[in-house]
Amino acid sequence: MPQQITFTPALLESHCIVDCRTPLEFAEDHLPGAVNCPILTDEERVVIGTIHRQDGPQQARLRGLELTCGRFGAMVREVVAHAAGRPTLVYCWRGGLRSLSMATLLEMTGQPVVRLRGGYKAFRNHVSGYFEAFAPPAPLIVIHGMTGTGKTTFINGLDRNAWTVIDLEGLACHRGSAFGEVGIVQGLSQKRFDTLLWDAFRRAPAGVPIVLEGESQRIGRIALPGRLYEVMAAGCKVWCHAGLSTRVSRLAQEYAREEYRDPMAAALERIRKRLGGERHAELLAMLADWDVEGLARGLIEHYYDKLYYKHRPWTPDAEIDLEDFGAAGQRLTEFWEEQRRGAALPELKPYRDAP
Numbered sequence: 001m002p003q004q005i006t007f008t009p010a011l012l013e014s015h016c017i018v019d020c021r022t023p024l025e026f027a028e029d030h031l032p033g034a035v036n037c038p039i040l041t042d043e044e045r046v047v048i049g050t051i052h053r054q055d056g057p058q059q060a061r062l063r064g065l066e067l068t069c070g071r072f073g074a075m076v077r078e079v080v081a082h083a084a085g086r087p088t089l090v091y092c093w094r095g096g097l098r099s100l101s102m103a104t105l106l107e108m109t110g111q112p113v114v115r116l117r118g119g120y121k122a123f124r125n126h127v128s129g130y131f132e133a134f135a136p137p138a139p140l141i142v143i144h145g146m147t148g149t150g151k152t153t154f155i156n157g158l159d160r161n162a163w164t165v166i167d168l169e170g171l172a173c174h175r176g177s178a179f180g181e182v183g184i185v186q187g188l189s190q191k192r193f194d195t196l197l198w199d200a201f202r203r204a205p206a207g208v209p210i211v212l213e214g215e216s217q218r219i220g221r222i223a224l225p226g227r228l229y230e231v232m233a234a235g236c237k238v239w240c241h242a243g244l245s246t247r248v249s250r251l252a253q254e255y256a257r258e259e260y261r262d263p264m265a266a267a268l269e270r271i272r273k274r275l276g277g278e279r280h281a282e283l284l285a286m287l288a289d290w291d292v293e294g295l296a297r298g299l300i301e302h303y304y305d306k307l308y309y310k311h312r313p314w315t316p317d318a319e320i321d322l323e324d325f326g327a328a329g330q331r332l333t334e335f336w337e338e339q340r341r342g343a344a345l346p347e348l349k350p351y352r353d354a355p
Contacts, residue, residue, distance in 0.1 A: 002103035004117040007126055009202055016083035018090045020102045029191035031123055032199045035082050037075055039068055039098040076105050091116035127198045131226025137204050140235035144214040147304040148247030149240050149322050155211050157325055164204040165211050171196045174220035178271045182263040186220045193222045239316035242323050251296035
């Protein structure tokens with residue numbers, strides 16, 4: 001009987017992770033770095049589940065064997081190729097028959113293999129528990145500012161030899177605004193976002209400041225898990241600003257794509273009530289004339305600046321001008337060094353070899 005082991009993050013580095021659930025289960029979420037080698041197809045799982053309910057477990061297992069035995073050799077070869085000499089960790093939904101079947105086949109061929117105790121469900125509980133008791137591995141620097149200042153571009157351009165950058169909007173596949181899905185499909189599940197975010201924090205070196213963009217509790221349909229929002233609110237807050245013309249230019253540059261016309265019209269329709277009928281008509285006319293800068297200016301002045309950060313119940317720890325991203329990065333470094341010296345915080349230093 002293949003050994004069962006409890007999940008620890010170290011397994012992700014030491015083992016070839018094999019998910020033997022169906023493709024749909026895998027797509028919803030999976031362990032970082034896992035490869036999908038399904039015992040059953042999506043359709044077969046439905047068939048087996050129906051037989052299990054109607055005729056009992058023995059008949060379901062017999063039918064499962066009939067459906068899958070012809071694929072055993074190919075499945076084992078696929079896993080061994082992925083493993084490339086590493087031991088294998090196999091899991092299914094709850095550490096049941098599917099992972100046992102795969103692990104037994106691998107063990108019979110001499111491939112070192114263990115099963116994940118509790119399966120994916122145990123991993124999911126680990127991720128949920130991490131965020132419920134969230135304590136970041138390093139100080140958080142949360143970047144705030146009005147729409148169009150270029151916050152996302154700024155943090156993604158920071159020196160990765162000095163900062164850990166976690167792009168929440170990038171992970172969520174959404175810009176976090178009314179136009180957040182223009183040109184983007186937020187197709188991932190909440191579970192998938194949680195896993196991607198957990199993995200990003202897992203990889204963050206201890207003591208190296210983590211830079212994130214300030215968000216509301218939801219980014220499109222995705223919610224920030226557990227205590228993350230509260231911990232970010234208690235973190236070091238940096239307010240970023242840029243002139244109106246710069247903000248207009250940056251928004252226009254981001255959205256001035258012909259294929260965005262219809263999605264932008266749909267986004268305008270969603271905020272029609274907030275804009276009012278007359279203002280909505282004006283902006284829609286600008287879109288029809290492809291006056292993207294006029295549209296960006298109108299949205300900033302009559303929507304974004306009235307909706308976001310209208311009342312700020314906190315005082316920033318620092319303010320940074322984002323007119324020049326390079327100079328802003330230098331100012332952020334200077335600010336952190338000032339903070340570190342004043343409060344015995346970790347020194348800002350490279351943690352990876354420069355490319």
